[in-house]
Amino acid sequence: MAAQTLNYLDAISHLPVGGTLILTDVSWEDYDQLLTDLGATSALKITYDRGRLEVMSPSQKHERFKEIIARIVYLIADEMDIPIESLGSTTYKQEWLARGVEPDACFYVQNAAKIIGSESLDLRACPPPDIVVEIDIADDSKSKLSIYAEMGVPELWRYDEHQFFVYRLERNLYVEMPVSLSFPLLTTQLLAQLLEQSKTEGQSATLRSLREWIHHHKV
Structure with a gap:
């Protein structure tokens, strides 16, 4: 294990829950080795962008949302x-882009059939x-939006604890939209309402109300 990687691991070991660590001038090789050393079971979220490494330790609130x-x-x-x-927080990394990212969650919808049973996620x-x-x-x-855009992710959802945002990729840039491209019944307003409801009524009650809403609105 390289000495530099050991230094990174030591810094990461002191990262508190809910904290974020940013390192600069990190080589691709050290980033790749760090992912290996931390292992697939690590709860940390790691983003690499052309030498800039961001490590985030998710809080309980983060995981709940x-x-x-x-x-x-x-x-x-x-x-x-x-x-x-659903592939959860799978690491998407491409050396030729010198970028890597781990979403909080990710879903294949239009392309679901294409990745069933796939063991490799080489975006080429x-x-x-x-x-x-x-x-x-x-x-x-x-x-991270520019990373996802360069990787060609067509839709991105972002929640900041108060507002819900949906973005659609258009000409390599994300444009804010009021409704999901993949699930047209899901508007940003509805998604924000559901997240607010879950804060006071819990997940199960929120999902029951969503199921009733879907039965009422679907054709």
Whole structure:
């Protein structure tokens, strides 16, 4: 293990829950080795952007929002009979771009069938996720938008604990939209309302109300 990587691991070991660590002038080789050393079971979120390394330790609040959003997607996909594949916080990294990122959640919708059983996520051969989700509590994911855009992710959801944003990729730039491209029933207003409801009524009650809403609105 390289001495520099050991230094990074030592700094990361002191990162508090909910904290963010930013390192600069990190080589691709050290980033790649760091991912290996931390292992696939690490709860840390790591972003690499051309030498800039960001490590975030998710808080309980962060994880709660991530889980309810994922459950909303599962529910509406099931109710609308839309096949999806969820790959959670899978690492997407491409050396030729010198960039790597780990979304809070990601979903294949339009391309779900193409990645069933896939063990490799080389974006030169496999499509990117149709939706990535970012929770902005400990960090600001706006800096990651250009990474997702360069990787060709068509839709991005962002929640900052108060507002819900949906972006669609147009000409390599993200444009804010009022409704999901993949799930047209899901507006930003509805998603924000559901997240607010989950804060006081819990996830199960929120999902029950969403199921009732879907039954009332779907054709």
